[in-house]
Amino acid sequence: MFGTPIILAPIAGPGTPELTAAVCDAGGFGFLASPYSAPEKIHADVARIRSLTKKPFGINLFVQPELPPADDAMLERAHERLRPYLRELGIDTSEIARPTNVYAAQIEAVIEEKPAVFSFTFGIPSVDILARFRKAGIATMGTATTVEEARALEEAGVDCICAQGAEAGGHRGTFIGDAREGAVGTMSLVPLVVDVVKIPVIAAGGIADARSVRAVLALGAVAASIGTAFLRAHEAGTSAPYRERLANASSSDTVLTKAFSGRYARGIANRFTREMEHESNIAPTPYQNALTTELRKVSAQQGNREFLSLWAGQSFPMAREASAAEIIAQLRA
């Protein structure tokens, strides 16, 4: 289906059209994550990829048909909790940032652009939307963190499944049940999913070198979805303080935190994740994401790693600074 066992996972933030294209040109299959992109941005990013490579690629979105109801008091409390950090970084705290929902327009943009594959996380698009992708000749890949989610995706008619183990960096794709309790590791999840679905399974989580690529193929996956190993790629948009922290892997500890986006995601701990660890005033996604957008942006600009989302999988000490082509050569060694 992908014609290669090496897939660049959709990595929002560090991902760039340049990285996606470089992976495709080096014989991998690249995804671009566009979870918060307006349709114009999706069109521009796809145009950029196509200017760099003739190879097929994929686009990834969050399934977010509508914003959850906004509770103003709760948003104010979540904003209030962030105020000292915003002030510390010199950010105007007077306005509460609110998200807009562009999901329907994103879907139109992706169908119009006809990438080879459309992948998604946090749920299942509607029957109508999946039918439109099928009609457009775009393959679909859903993300499952449990056997139950894999079954639901297959029943909905997706073409393949990304089985995301607990080791994976960034957001846990969980859409049934709790994303943290009982998070299943790649070694257990992949064969369990392979045994219950008939469609191809792509493994994600903890795959960062040639050994782990071989391991997930032995588990029955058709390919390995790899994000963390590309975080220090020359073509990635990873910020300087984020790169520095990845390079300094004296401790391999990562944490699952809701503090940045309102949803559990795995990254390297910093002051923000530690101080927010037991915080209850965190808005649900995508509100919390909007509330922390400026904080993360300015933190990166100031070279300050303490308020950045340092998404990383548990194998992050293996991430090397190199070109995407060199990283792919190592993954195949």
Add this chain to the structure above:
Amino acid sequence: MFGTPIILAPIAGPGTPELTAAVCDAGGFGFLASPYSAPEKIHADVARIRSLTKKPFGINLFVQPELPPADDAMLERAHERLRPYLRELGIDTSEIARPTNVYAAQIEAVIEEKPAVFSFTFGIPSVDILARFRKAGIATMGTATTVEEARALEEAGVDCICAQGAEAGGHRGTFIGDAREGAVGTMSLVPLVVDVVKIPVIAAGGIADARSVRAVLALGAVAASIGTAFLRAHEAGTSAPYRERLANASSSDTVLTKAFSGRYARGIANRFTREMEHESNIAPTPYQNALTTELRKVSAQQGNREFLSLWAGQSFPMAREASAAEIIAQLRA
């Protein structure tokens, strides 16, 4: 070192001398877990193994040089919390059960019996004890859940390391830092440990079929330590209600709970783990283990799965009822 890639992990409770011997005779390498055994029991169990097989085998202990200081008020609160459950099962609640420490005598018994391998969890035996094992010609294997623990074990001079991923059933062997936060999955842990130590690494966690055995060998492990796949073996001492729950794998959810022993261990959720989930009145190990011993025993006798420690790894839906020899044949297929 083991002469086989298939190792029966030490599984306290369901483990029996019969299971250990059957695994050895079928071409695997069997451990017997003796964490709470008095020296007389260790001698008797080893005699039983030797009456059943001529093959080499291993014995596993907890590293517990001394009991932590007992805080009577805390023990009373922990006992008080258990009282309704004890009463519900008709257990006399008047006495607070207290553990005795037999570690020094256990060590003597194991050295005297000279198994091929001595493995241990929850720390590192003293320099003197490790030297005595070396002198006795008994190989040593320590358990690591992080790269840092693996380094510490190698520095102490152990002969090999069991890298226990987060998928593993039963107690997490963690002895530096928190056993739950940042628990590293097998796919990430094994190659990271292989890269930092020179001694052989045995993988544990999520290995329950031939695919996962091949996967951990691809990761660089010399062998796979397998517990959960043997829980339903004919030769195992797994209780009837425990076997029934394993057979009914409609949900693959496992939890990490401290409720039974005071230390995090992975098992299938039941009423006890759910109701104790946020409980703070849990005594430290081994006190909590002593407080719940009768509860677990009587629950098993009554065919009641709700107060049993249903230790199981995340691959438990793969456990099959069969002889140890048949299970080993499947693991090698």
